[in-house]
Amino acid sequence: MIFLKKTLSVLLVIAMLFSVLGVSVSAATTETLTAEQKTEMKIKRADVNADGVYDTTDAKMLLKAAAGIYKPNNKYDVNLDGATSISDALLVLKQASGIAPVVSKAELVKLFNKKLNDIKNDTPGFKKTSTATCQSMKITQKVTATGFAALAASSLSCTDLEYDQYVEKMTAMFESAGLSAEEQANIDAMKKSAEDYRKPQSKTYTAAKDDYYDHYKLFPREFKNTASEVTASEVSSVTFSAVDGTIVYTLKMPVKTYTESTFPSDPTTSSYGKIFNLVNVRETEGSTINSLEFKNGKVVMTTDAATGEVKKVVYYYDYSSNIQAPRQTQTESGLGTITIDVTTKTKANIKEIIDL
Numbered sequence: 120m121i122f123l124k125k126t127l128s129v130l131l132v133i134a135m136l137f138s139v140l141g142v143s144v145s146a147a148t149t150e151t152l153t154a155e156q157k158t159e160m161k162i163k164r165a166d167v168n169a170d171g172v173y174d175t176t177d178a179k180m181l182l183k184a185a186a187g188i189y190k191p192n193n194k195y196d197v198n199l200d201g202a203t204s205i206s207d208a209l210l211v212l213k214q215a216s217g218i219a220p221v222v223s224k225a226e227l228v229k230l231f232n233k234k235l236n237d238i239k240n241d242t243p244g245f246k247k248t249s250t251a252t253c254q255s256m257k258i259t260q261k262v263t264a265t266g267f268a269a270l271a272a273s274s275l276s277c278t279d280l281e282y283d284q285y286v287e288k289m290t291a292m293f294e295s296a297g298l299s300a301e302e303q304a305n306i307d308a309m310k311k312s313a314e315d316y317r318k319p320q321s322k323t324y325t326a327a328k329d330d331y332y333d334h335y336k337l338f339p340r341e342f343k344n345t346a347s348e349v350t351a352s353e354v355s356s357v358t359f360s361a362v363d364g365t366i367v368y369t370l371k372m373p374v375k376t377y378t379e380s381t382f383p384s385d386p387t388t389s390s391y392g393k394i395f396n397l398v399n400v401r402e403t404e405g406s407t408i409n410s411l412e413f414k415n416g417k418v419v420m421t422t423d424a425a426t427g428e429v430k431k432v433v434y435y436y437d438y439s440s441n442i443q444a445p446r447q448t449q450t451e452s453g454l455g456t457i458t459i460d461v462t463t464k465t466k467a468n469i470k471e472i473i474d475l
Contacts, residue, residue: 155233157199158226159427162359162366164197165211165221171361171424173214173221181208197221220358227357228349231370234420234429235346235394238475239338244328247337248472250321251398256282257464266455279464286313339396339434339471340387346394353390366424370394372416372436379408391416395434398469405445409462412439432473439466 152160167177184195184203195203197210198221213219220227238245257279264272274292277285290306298306326333338346355371375390386392391413400411416436422429441464450456 153233154226155230158222158230161197161199161210161222163424164194165214166361166424167194167197167211171363173211173361175212175215178208178211178215181211224354224357225351227359227368228351228354228370231357231368231418231420232345232347232349234422234427235339235432238429238432238473239334239344239346240331242326242329242331242334243475244330245326245334245338246474247324247326248321248474249324249396250319250470251467252319252470253316253465253467255464255466256316258282258285259462259464260285261460262457264455264457269455272457275459282316283313286310338473339394340392341396343387349390349393353393361424362421364424365430366422368420368422370418370420372413374412374414376413377408377411382408382411391436394418395436396469396471398438398467400438400440400442403444407443409441409443410439411441413437415468429475431475434471434473435468437466437468440464 165173165177167180170176180189181195181197181203182205183189184192185205185208189195192203195207197207200206210221214221222230258277258281259279260275260277262272262275264270271292275289277288280288286309290309293302293306324337326337335344336342340346349370349372353372355373357368357370359366359368361367372391372394377389383389383392386397389397391397395416395418397413400408414437417433418435419431419433420429421431441462444461444463447459447461448456
């Protein structure tokens with residue numbers, strides 16, 4: 120680390136010297152490109168020697184190119200201003216030292232969106248594996264009753280009981296009362312769900328090449344015309360690195376919290392919903408969001424370094440929710456009235472892998 124810092128210091132001194140001297144070498148004018156193409160070209164050119172690493176070696180080569188030691192070549196014009204100069208070397212130095220990437224966050228977000236949206240609309244075909252993993256599901260059940268029903272009210276109530284314990288408690292009570300075959304089948308189904316709810320639930324889908332409906336239906340965001348509409352202001356960071364002939368882009372999202380009044384009626388307009396497939400937290404019609412949090416959102420996109428073609432995209436986020444189910448009230452003649460309020464607190468994560 121000390122050696123690296125000393126090297127950077129020396130290079131910066133040399134760079135400033137070239138800056139004072141005004142040394143630069145003209146390069147051919149960059150052909151007409153879209154903003155996203157320019158961003159990708161800057162990233163590619165920053166790895167001057169194409170060794171898969173953005174380091175001081177690249178900066179040294181750019182300093183030599185700016186001094187005219189190397190024959191003029193477009194590849195030395197990293198910032199695409201039409202000349203090879205100290206500015207190009209400084210860009211790469213900052214990238215190598217971790218001070219700042221050669222392109223801005225806004226440029227990287229636009230490139231990210233363009234590549235994801237192209238996959239959605241150009242329909243190259245892909246395989247998707249979606250996995251949901253529940254870490255915890257706690258049930259709070261408040262039962263109030265009148266008449267004879269009040270006798271069972273307290274035994275049916277519970278607070279923050281983990282789902283498997285909740286099912287065990289409820290099924291034991293109902294089975295002791297005697298059940299019909301249909302009721303027993305429902306109880307058995309509940310027991311099975313309690314055994315499996317912490318196990319990762321995975322599904323694999325295949326979208327056929329040139330089938331727009333498959334891409335529209337399956338590629339994040341499902342059943343939307345665009346795969347990403349996230350903006351730079353909604354993103355924590357976007358970085359890139361060269362790895363074994365690929366460029367890996369990593370987009371990270373900040374924590375977002377909501378309540379019933381702040382969560383949009385169309386979840387795809389929320390910041391996470393603009394790039395992820397969001398879990399349906401309102402599984403029961405009429406339920407209320409007491410609190411909802413999305414965090415650790417990350418999208419990792421791997422592209423071919425030479426062609427820019429996307430090879431793989433991995434989506435990941437954690438969420439926690441506190442959901443109030445609709446109140447249930449039932450009155451039985453001669454038995455009284457029973458009212459049930461259920462709140463579910465869930466912590467889980469969602470991961471989707473797209474292989475192209």
